[in-house]
């Protein structure tokens with residue numbers, strides 16, 4: 001399923017959504033690295049980041065089961081969402097996702113735009129359920145997910161070790177089928 005390149009006006013900001021390219025390796029790594037360095041939001045720590053070459057290889061090998069969409073403002077890559085569909089037959093109707101927006105561009109609607117784009121892709125390929133974990137302390141992310149129709153389905157207590165603290169992780173999920181029809 002091809003991801004469309006499309007321009008959106010989000011609260012007065014022109015945001016281009018497009019499929020990731022191999023040439024985005026450094027820019028995507030920079031966003032992930034910055035978020036990892038901020039702490040409290042991603043599981044990965046800076047020492048665990050891929051090298052640029054590893055990232056290029058990952059981006060060059062994205063399978064049709066997965067999608068990686070980036071957001072650009074004035075030619076600058078400012079956010080991404082990557083989606084991974086379940087490989088096992090019993091999980092083919094599900095997908096997990098990871099999302100990040102550069103600090104200077106947060107709370108301007110770009111995260112919600114990326115979530116909706118991920119959802120569009122998921123629906124097109126037949127995925128019925130999106131789910132992922134989020135630090136319970138990450139209020140902005142939780143708020144963005146709830147606003148986009150995700151539900152907090154569970155809480156894994158002390159699942160994350162951040163510095164000398166144990167943090168809870170919420171499990172968020174969204175059913176994309178018809179909720180009134182169990183077979184949809």
Ligand SMILES: CC(C)(COP(=O)(O)OP(=O)(O)OC[C@H]1O[C@@H](n2cnc3c(N)ncnc32)[C@H](O)[C@@H]1OP(=O)(O)O)[C@@H](O)C(=O)NCCC(=O)NCCS
Nearest residue numbers: 041100101106107108109110111112134139140141143144
């Ligand atoms: C989570 C993230 C992807 C959301 O993207 P975003 O562009 O900031 O999201 P949006 O602007 O679409 O929505 C954010 C919502 O949170 C609200 N918000 C902003 N700051 C907030 C704060 N400190 N506390 C609670 N809510 C906050 C915004 O007002 C907005 O809600 P509203 O539009 O109803 O007012 C982005 O903030 C991000 O990349 N954060 C760092 C990485 C991260 O946490 N990734 C997710 C890991 S699971």
